[in-house]
Amino acid sequence: MNIGQSIIEALETLNGNKLRSGLTILGIVIGVGAVIAMLAIGQGAQDTITSAISGIGTNLLFVSSGNDILNVRNPKPLTLGDAQAIADPFAAPDVLAVAPIIQGRSDVTAGGQTMSVSVTGTTPQYFIMQNYSLLEGDFLTQDNLQGNASAVVIGPGVADKLFGRRNGVVGETIRINGQPFRVVGILQSKGGGTFGSQDNQVIVPFTTAQTRLIHRSALNEVDQLYVQVVSAQAVPLATDEVKQILRQRHRTPVGIDDFSVFSQADFLSIATTVTGVFTIFLGGIAGISLLVGGIGIMNIMLVSVTERTREIGLRKALGARKRDILIQFLIESSMLSLIGGMIGILLGWFLGFIVGRVAAASGNPFNPAISLNAILLATLFSAAVGLFFGIYPANRAAGLEPVEALRYE
Amino acid sequence: MAKDWVIHAEDLMKVYQMGEVEVRALAGVSCNIKRGEVVAIMGPSGSGKSTLMNILGCLDLPTSGKYILDGEAVETLSDDQLADIRNRKVGFIFQSFNLLSRTTALANVELPLRYAGNVPNKKERARAALESVGLGDRISHRPTELSGGQQQRVAIARALVNDPAIIMADEPTGNLDSKVGKEILELLLALNRDNGTTLIIVTHDQAIAAQTQRIIHLRDGLVEEKK
Ligand SMILES: Nc1ncnc2c1ncn2[C@@H]1O[C@H](COP(=O)(O)OP(=O)(O)O)[C@@H](O)[C@H]1O
Ligand SMILES: [Mg+2]
DSSP, X not given: OXXXXXXXXXXXXXXXXXXXXXXXXXXXXXXXXXXXXXHHHHHHHHHHHHHHHHTTOTTEEEEEESOSSSOOSSOOOEEHHHHHHHHOTTTOTTEEEEEEEEEEEEEEEETTEEEEEEEEEEOTHHHHHTTOXXXXXOOOOHHHHHTTOXXXXXXXXXXXXXHSOSSSOTTOEEEETTEEXXXXXXXXXXXXXXXXXXXXXXXXXXXXXXXXXXXXSSTTEESEEEEEESOGGGHHHHHHHHHHHHHHHHTOOTTOOSEEEEEHHHHHHHHHXXXXXXXXXXXXXXXXXXXXXXXXXXXXXXXXXXXXXHHHHHHHHTTOOHHHHHHHHHHHHHHHHHHHHHHHHHHHHHHHHHHHHHHHHTTOOOOOOOOHHHHHHHHHHHHHHHHHHHHXXXXXXXXXXXXHHHHOO | OGGGEEEEEEEEEEEEEETTEEEEEEEEEEEEEETTOEEEEEXXXXXXXXXXXXXXXXXXXXXXXXXXXXXXXXXXXOHHHHHHHHHHTEEEEOTTOOOOTTSOHHHHHHHHHHTTSSOSOHHHHHHHHHHHTTOTTOTXXXXXXXXXXXXXXXXXXXXXXXXXXXXXXXXXXXXXXXXXXXHHHHHHHHHHHHHOOEEEEEOSOHHHHHTSSEXXXXXXXXXXXXX
């Protein structure tokens, strides 16, 4: 029998029982839609995170206290002394600059407006490493640092909230934890990142933060060190140099470091692994609904075979071979799942789109990405579901004895 | 002599095992039917008429016995070959018409051609078959839109569309009133006259049997040949 004609006939048969076919297809639509949407969301999350990480520069190292792999007891905190040691060009020739960072949250007020922001205390090198540019004013200077100055650089979001404008804010005074600070610069918007909006932050000199805003237990303790490497190629060398210096200073035996050094590549590979697992997990859960849809197909095809026993007997009497009957029913079940799959792809795309919109509206822009691979996968998978769950009913139909089938009431 | 036999059956047995009990639907039937012959099979209900017809039409296989249909030893054939024989050599007509209710008369008649492989002009041949049974103006009607007599005509068109050597009809007029039944019989006999198609008709109706050339009487799965 001609395949094109068989497909038309299968569609006519399915059309003859619209409600039943529709409900069966709906099961697949939901299954495929969920799979597509979940894969798209997972992929979107991965894209967003990796692009955020890519944005931090290929020649930066991040040093923090503690060890992520080994459980080190009482890790020594990182200190300004560590920062100065790493900045020493003789000890670490591949290190270009080091910025110590201390971070906390505080309320800032101005003109009756209050806002909770992230406060970063750091050195002028930080601005270069972060690739910040300014709308107005200047970055913090070495003088600000040495003079414990009450100077602050604010993000554009802070300017919007406190002053309702971004121009002419330099020279104004804001209060951080009640203490007055003079605004010396306004950052250009970087947009929201996955690690929180960079627009809603204020940056003060490290010394000022340490003495007046963010209190740490150890003397000269810092939360993190940003290390700028001379070039991207030198990152492994610089990593070794930094580790060597810190091991000496912290007097830890080799292999049980009480600090961690991460490069952008490390972050990328961690993020890809995590989002990959996340995507597989979401897709797997959605896959269960596709499985349920497949069982729906099997169920309805079994009912259909039973109902059409006489028809099958007749077809055999007219010369249909086992194969013809098998193909007829397999085409019907794959049509159900293929149609469901196609609508499901649209639904999944739509769901992904909605999720993207909701995320954008809540300030975390993120693009669910529907890849051609996901579409191919879903189409193949749904066709396979139709075939797989259609095989048993179709085999049953094909195996019927013509006389018995014709006799069936 | 043997060459003329389109059907040559020897000692056909069909035994159904119903739990402990054996039902002998056919208890050793032998018969020969010549090409172009018109034969009636008669007998009381349960005597094995349908069972015999199904075996002769290759819808069913005998438990034992020898059967040669148009030169082919049926017991040596595979499932696919049997399907092919049903498709090309035999046309079936049933008491309850057995049309596909979802499709048109034309599609119903076309069905055997669809299983016949590469047949050109399927639609035209199906239409010609419907015209030859007087339904040229009903080709796109569905079975539910046709009378019983018209439905049986569609079934006859379907049986003859592949030019089979034999047409087998199991009580073809059983569901029709006598006037329509007579028309259907006329149609079948005309097929025999015009094309030389062998006809085997299972019937209860003495009047129908009287118009055939030979009657095979069955009783309890055995032949009692008269006439
Ligand atoms: N599938 C079957 N299983 C068991 N017994 C059967 C089956 N088919 C037919 N029979 C029995 O075989 C006998 C002949 O049946 P059948 O050929 O249909 O009779 P007829 O057509 O002459 O009325 C009956 O006794 C019937 O009950
Ligand atoms: Mg019968």
